[in-house]
Amino acid sequence: MDNPVASKNDPYASLRLPEFNYYLVIRFAIVFALTMQFTIIEWKVYQLAHDPFSLGLIGLAEVIPAVLLAPFAGHLVDKLEKRKIMLLCMVAYIILGLGLFLLTWDKAVAGISTNRVLNCIYILVFCGGIVRAFVSPSNFSLMALIVPRPLYANASTWSSSSWQIGAMAGPALGGLLIHLLGVHWAMLLVVCIFFAPLYSMIMIKPKPILYKSQGESFFEGLTKGMKFVWNTKVVLNAMALDMFAVLFGGAVALLPAFATDILHVGSLEFGFLRAAVAVGSIITMFILAYKPLVYRPGIKLLFAVFGFGLCIIVFGLSTNFYLSLLALLVSGMLDGISVIIRQTILQLKTPDDMRGRVSAVSSMFIGSSNELGAFESGSAARLMGLVPSVVFGGCVTLGVVITTYIISPAMRKLDLKA
Structure with missing residues (x-):
């Protein structure tokens, strides 16, 4: 169908937009890779620390920067081109994933104390929380620039579905890969998965900036x-x-x-x-x-x-x-x-x-x-x-x-x- 806007009651209307399909790949791949990564990190951290409290520190390390930086990140996302921000975030996730791959590889951290390895993992998770603060508003804003307004409800359904599938499959595959490949090779696969949203972002055209300052101050x-x-x-x-x-x-x-x-x-x-x-x-x-x-x-x-x-x-x-x-x-x-x-x-x-x-x-x-x-x-x-x-x-x-x-x-x- 040539005009998806004219067929907003079509359950596949938003899927007929090529850029929205790339957006769904981004939405799925990010949550799929991050939940898989989180599962692998939890397993490795507990192996190193043997303390349930150490697992709580992982979530805390991520959520603190994500919450504290959210207002600033949202303000910056509105003022800048969303696709470019998402591209930078994907590159950051790949770099952080490579760092976690090295930290979970016993040969790479040989001679480094367990506490230092744990601290480095927490630092990288913290940095991931910083990236997360920018990913969420960029992702939300980008969809509205890809999908016509009459298709928002339909697009939200497919977007939420891709997120849920990724959130379900990521932890399950993460646990399976730990068993089959070991922690560090499973982590390397996570890094490879991040190239899927990076490629999809490249396939989406740059979008206009709709921010209107109207003489307002930074605050x-x-x-x-x-x-x-x-x-x-x-x-x-x-x-x-x-x-x-x-x-x-x-x-x-x-x-x-x-x-x-x-x-x-x-x-x-x-x-x-x-x-x-x-x-x-x-x-x-x-x-x-x-x-x-x-x-x-x-x-x-x-x-x-x-x-x-x-x-x-x-x-x-x-x-x-x-x-x-x-x-x-x-x-x-x-x-x-x-x-x-x-x-x-x-x-x-x-x-x-x-x-x-x-x-x-x-x-x-x-x-x-x-x-x-x-x-x-x-x-x-x-x-x-x-x-x-x-x-x-x-x-x-x-x-x-x-x-x-x-x-x-x-x-x-x-x-x-x-």
Whole structure:
């Protein structure tokens, strides 16, 4: 079909844009490589330190620069050409990947103390967090410059699907490659994977810069994204819903404990539980490519997050493996609805010249909620116990949804028609 804009109800409409296909490769390959890399690093660090706390330091080392630099990164992304920033980020990831490859190769670090190797790994992970601060707003802004506005919802569905597939496949393949190739050769393969998004970025044409300073100071430009999110209640409430659902309702961080102590299953069943959420999200996203959420999307978003909270409560109370697996699968399906609607809200409601800054705010609150959610889950489990902490988190999620429904008429009346 020659004109994808004219066929916005076509589930494959955005896929008919050649540059969007390159964008999907970028979206998939980045998360695929990074999650695989994170899995390999976790394994190597635990081999070196034999301390669970060392694993927490990996996430902390990445999230600190990603959050602190987000406002500055978003401001810079809006002022510069997005494709060029992404190209530089890919080159940075390749360089950092080569450094991690050397640090995980026993022959390369022979004669260097274990503590020094660990510190160097943390430093490179920290640098990766700096790169991540620029990747998220650049990625978000680039899609809007590739896809016509009427196709934002369709493109968000395919974009989220590629991200979820990468997030599911990366850790699984990372663990398999550690077993088959060893840590350092698996890490070298990660470096090779980063060349796929680098090539795809080269195939995308440079995009115009839509930033309008309007005589604003540097500080005003820096904080404009935060002010926009605060003043645009639909965007603020969508971000808050997603953040609290992940922060309090996420049970993934506690899955090893649930599998061992509550469900009394082994590593194979744990793998199924770990993949269930991502599989559910992928199922939903492929369905929504054919059945877009056009009618009353705000209400559907609230119901999806409410259902997500109920699934977490069921998972927390369950002592049956199959019921727990089903609860996680359905929670992933409902989370897929939430992700797509939130991404579409951000794309449609954000002015073109502020996409980088608004995406940076989103990454500050949502992108970091996984790491903070894992910390919250572990702390709550220590204070309240394993099962009560998960049930409590699910109840908090329900409370947030009910509160949002009451105080946000804009969310209830939301219309995503482009």
